[in-house]
Amino acid sequence: MATSSDTSSIPASAAEIPDLPVLQAIGNRRTIRYYDPEKKVEDWKIQAVLQAARLSSCQGNINATEAIVVNRDTCEIWDDIEECVSGFNVQMIQQSSHIIFWLTNINAWYGRANDGLSTLSLSGALTKYHGWNYEFSMTQTIPRLMSFPEDRTDQLLRFETGLAVSQAMMCGNSLGLGQSLIAFGRKPGGIQEVFGLPSHYKFTWAHVLGYPLEDAKAGGQRPRLKFEKLFHKDTFGNPYMPDPQVDALLREKGMIQEQAPLPGRIEELDALAERFGRDPGCVHWPGREIERLMNDDDWDFGPRIREHAQKVIDAGGLPDYPEEMRETFTRIMEERGLDTSKYLS
Numbered sequence: 600m601a602t603s604s605d606t607s608s609i610p611a612s613a614a615e616i617p618d619l620p621v622l623q624a625i626g627n628r629r630t631i632r633y634y635d636p637e638k639k640v641e642d643w644k645i646q647a648v649l650q651a652a653r654l655s656s657c658q659g660n661i662n663a664t665e666a667i668v669v670n671r672d673t674c675e676i677w678d679d680i681e682e683c684v685s686g687f688n689v690q691m692i693q694q695s696s697h698i699i700f701w702l703t704n705i706n707a708w709y710g711r712a713n714d715g716l717s718t719l720s721l722s723g724a725l726t727k728y729h730g731w732n733y734e735f736s737m738t739q740t741i742p743r744l745m746s747f748p749e750d751r752t753d754q755l756l757r758f759e760t761g762l763a764v765s766q767a768m769m770c771g772n773s774l775g776l777g778q779s780l781i782a783f784g785r786k787p788g789g790i791q792e793v794f795g796l797p798s799h800y801k802f803t804w805a806h807v808l809g810y811p812l813e814d815a816k817a818g819g820q821r822p823r824l825k826f827e828k829l830f831h832k833d834t835f836g837n838p839y840m841p842d843p844q845v846d847a848l849l850r851e852k853g854m855i856q857e858q859a860p861l862p863g864r865i866e867e868l869d870a871l872a873e874r875f876g877r878d879p880g881c882v883h884w885p886g887r888e889i890e891r892l893m894n895d896d897d898w899d900f901g902p903r904i905r906e907h908a909q910k911v912i913d914a915g916g917l918p919d920y921p922e923e924m925r926e927t928f929t930r931i932m933e934e935r936g937l938d939t940s941k942y943l944s
């Protein structure tokens with residue numbers, strides 16, 4: 600069996616492993632898109648990340664999430680992998696240290712429900728107190744679960760894989776790694792084929808890891824919709840208002856951090872582009888579109904992004920809205936019952 604190749608990097612004691620508090624780790628998380636191509640992630644950290652996924656919660660303890668860890672330096676099918684990655688992720692896989700391909704084993708649902716539940720019972724997790732009963736489980740619950748159509752199982756287990764990946768990423772983050780999820784959309788079905796996966800193994804998502812070349816804060820926390828636009832209280836449509844006192848405390852704990860773009864971010868991006876001979880600059884939307892977005896009350900925009908948006912508008916040279924696409928966007932939104940006047944002014 601293969602063992603870790605760089606045992607020399609394993610910390611001599613657990614005390615040497617960084618212990619970032621979880622609220623701070625959540626706050627520090629960013630999608631990192633620039634990696635130091637010279638720095639490999641130590642095997643022990645990759646193993647810790649995988650352990651975090653393995654320990655995440657899974658229905659009936661069926662362990663449906665698996666992964667293939669790829670190291671560019673040793674992987675013999677690298678070129679085939681690279682052919683499948685979406686174009687905007689090529690630089691990321693070339694610079695990062697490892698790619699983890701997260702897989703969902705659909706057959707775990709059909710094959711392991713029985714044993715998984717038995718392990719929970721033996722662990723003291725399933726009890727008669729909650730109504731668990733062997734005969735009912737074997738004649739009703741497990742056969743019912745095992746008769747789910749594959750699309751239902753697929754949905755349930757992909758959710759679980761997402762959960763495992765999130766936990767894995769949080770672990771990587773607390774160990775000081777930079778990470779991103781990346782799409783492999785260039786060749787649909789390509790990754791399944793490259794690895795020769797049996798049809799019940801679904802390639803769910805890929806995840807790159809490395810040491811950030813950009814500042815670890817990646818220019819600040821990226822904006823989200825306002826809390827109360829996302830969360831409802833007691834009933835759908837009743838906004839759950841956040842308490843400013845709670846926000847202030849979470850800020851103090853490092854979970855809510857300064858919003859992007861932090862001072863110097865744009866210059867940092869241009870310096871990185873110059874260093875690697877790539878085009879400088881961010882991609883921008885038309886001025887009218889930026890103005891409309893900044894006035895959209897759903898978003899939680901702070902002063903930094905507003906100020907930057909104004910600078911972008913003032914600098915000019917922005918593209919025009921592609922009028923030939925308006926009809927397409929209108930049709931797609933109307934099919935979904937969306938308010939096109941909000942999005943298509």
Ligand SMILES: Cc1cc2nc3c(=O)[nH]c(=O)nc-3n(C[C@H](O)[C@H](O)[C@H](O)COP(=O)(O)O)c2cc1C
Nearest residue numbers: 628629630631632685687688779780781782804821
């Ligand atoms: C499922 C998923 C897939 C993603 N795929 C890509 C990707 O292919 N390329 C990329 O650069 N970022 C990708 N991202 C990153 C998001 O675009 C990112 O979350 C967004 O920029 C918000 O930034 P933050 O993660 O730093 O908060 C993905 C994120 C998720 C959750």
